[in-house]
Amino acid sequence: MPFRRWWLVPSRVPASDPVGSTGQDRAGAAASSEGLQAFPVLQGVTHNTYQPLAWQALSELRDAVGKYGLGSAEVMQVLRSFNASLLTPFDIRSLARALFPPVEYDFFENKWTQLAVRAVERNTTLGPGDPRRMVNIDMLMGTGNYTRAEGQAGYEPLVQEQCQQTGMAALVQTLQLATPQQPFATIVQGVDEPFLCFAGRLTAAVEKQVSDPAARKLMIQSVAQGNCNAACKRIIEALPGEPSMSDMVGACAKISPSSQQVLAVHTAVQPAVATIVQPTVATAVQPAVPAAVQPAVAAAVQPAWVVPQGVQQQQWGARARKKQSAESVVIDSDKIHKVPLDAFGPLGDGMSAFLMGRSSATIQGIIVHLGLIDADFSGQIHAMVSTPTPPPLTIPKGTRIAQLVPFKSSVSRTEDRSRGDGGFGSTGPPQVRWTAVLTKDRPETLCTVSMVGATPSEIHLRGLLDTGADVSILSLAAWPPQWPLTLAKTSISGLGGTKQCYVSRNPVAITNPEGQTAIIWPHVTEIPQNLWGRDVLAAWGVRLGTDF
Known part of the structure; x- marks a missing residue:
């Protein structure tokens, strides 16, 4: 697929006439005549020149949407390829028109405006020499007096970067709302599915739901290790240190489908005796899962710490050993229940953490809803748990159901206030209110x-x-x-x-x-x-x- 790249083109066009009547300068025309692909922004020695997005690339993007669906991993890969090069606001608007029908496109424009307003507000806190301090909403969106793509190509590099980040964020958020979202914690590698395909599905889902790049990278790495199949899991666990996604993909690429199937059969016929934990504890309440998996419910998954690079192991080691439910809990309805864990805040070193379920717990009918543990939280940590199976269901004391994925926030605090042991809405007044939709009826x-x-x-x-x-x-x-x-x-x-x-x-x-x-x-x-x-x-x- 012909996508944009950077071409260093020495410019011979006078500064007073950087762009010809056809929208491309003579240097760009020379490059095209030699058979090179023409891309929107070509970086020259004295100035940048602009060429429209290749029609064939936009056509292939529309074909990918029609073939695989708007929110598919294939479409996200195409957008990732576009985003690897410099995009002007004019280009991003062209991508949006190729992707969205009228209703979704209107939402995209509205979302883009919201993000641009926030970006301009943040720019006021930058240093006096930063060119982004002079940026307004029209510049970020390519509207008003800034509609010409040639002029957008001449922005300062920092301004160009912010324009692209803001526009692509609006594009991805619109994709997220326009397509049904699968919780990324429930994406599991198939028995004979190549690890690379599984990683692609997982990455596409996380990209649409986690905006922070650092948190996204850590989340993909953690979920990939926890949700891969048995064959890949054994290989990944044997890798030294904290393997990256590239390390995992490379190691698992050596597994043949036949070896995966053999290992899956071997695992399936193993006795479950080794996983039984207090098998008589759950007899007071009739389990809501098949008898074949009852022993495994009592030994779900222990909460574990994933130690990010740069954090000393001894700071987390004591907490990484035994994190489990602190008391027995009976899920007696289809509502969400709070389950106390054998884990306490603050987490230390200014770290926050995502609280999420382990894949084996999800498979066995225990759904742990994604939560966030703030760095200033102190006290016992609780998990939000429900079950899709008919209640009642007992989670015995000592059951291992969740994991904490720590990260350090890059956003500064807006106020000097300690959360203490407040949680589940203690940030401030309730943010979920009644909403009156305007209709012909009186509100x-x-x-x-x-x-x-x-x-x-x-x-x-x-x-x-x-x-x-x-x-x-x-x-x-x-x-x-x-x-x-x-x-x-x-x-x-x-x-x-x-x-x-x-x-x-x-x-x-x-x-x-x-x-x-x-x-x-x-x-x-x-x-x-x-x-x-x-x-x-x-x-x-x-x-x-x-x-x-």
Whole structure:
């Protein structure tokens, strides 16, 4: 497939006319005449020149989407090849048009704008000599006064790099939302599947779900070791030190399919006696797995530390030996259960960690949901566990189900605050709220209205969420007669005219279905519909947007 490369082309074109009328300079034309592939940005001695993306390359990208699917490993490999060379915003937009239908393309543009806004905000913290401080959103996206691809090719190298990173991030995130995602922890190498094919599927899934390059590399390496088949696992375990993905691919490439099948049969007929751990512990509750795998459930997988390069082994060695469930847990429903582990924070050396299940636990019906252990967390670590099999299911004390993959965050802290032993939402107020989708129906919600010391102490009123109302206005007919009112000093306009209103003498609490409360002195008048105004909406933290 003809993709772009770097060609060092000595320029002979005057600086006042770097690009000809055809969109390519004479040096580029000379290169093309000699049979070299024409690529968008050619780096010259005095200036960069631009040539459009090869039509054949875009055509083959569309063919790959039609043949393998939008989120397939093959399409990700094509994009990876494009991304290996310099891309201008014009090029990235061309790739997006080749990939996405209209609806997905609109989402891509919106996502690109969001990422560009964040990049511009981050650039304000850079040093005064950094050219990215002068970058605006139009430059990053190739819009406004920066639509010409030839001009984009002349950006400073750091600016070009940021343009490409921002645009490709929007492209990949749109791919992620446009295609169903398989949790990468559940990707397992087949018995006779080549390790290279397995690594390709795993890499494609992780690339769409983990944005940080360092964390992505560590995650791919860890999951590949844990989820490979028995033949590859034995070879990888024999490799010295911490083998890289290249080391693993090279070592496993020597395995023939026949040897994999022989080893799989040998493993399948081995007795399970060696893996039995406390076989009588689970008899109190009927296991929810077939009898053939019951002994293996009790010996799922021990949480293990994967030690990254640069961290001394003795710092982690004591914790890497025995990390297991600290008490017996019965999964008696299809909900997610918290299982305490024999592991505690802080992890040390400023390290955070991903908490994820081991492949053998997943195969046996124990699903450990991906979690994040912050560097400032202190206390016992818990795993979030569920089962796809009909409950009940007992996880005995000492069961080994998860692993911690440590990493060091490259993002600085925004505030000097210790998390302590808080977890599962302790970062701040709940971030999952009700969302009202705008339709032809009016956006209404039922709230609890209460007044301390009054009779009745509370009532329930349904009202319209009205962002155009400065204050909340309640119907006089729904207002309890015993709740004191006083004549408002100002009138209310916009209710089909100007009306005289009353105001509550005492503060009133307005609580929405999510438990958020606003304390206000509501206005009361003759009105057929209660209105929850901006005074209440602001106190609830309501915000309008399109990025939900």
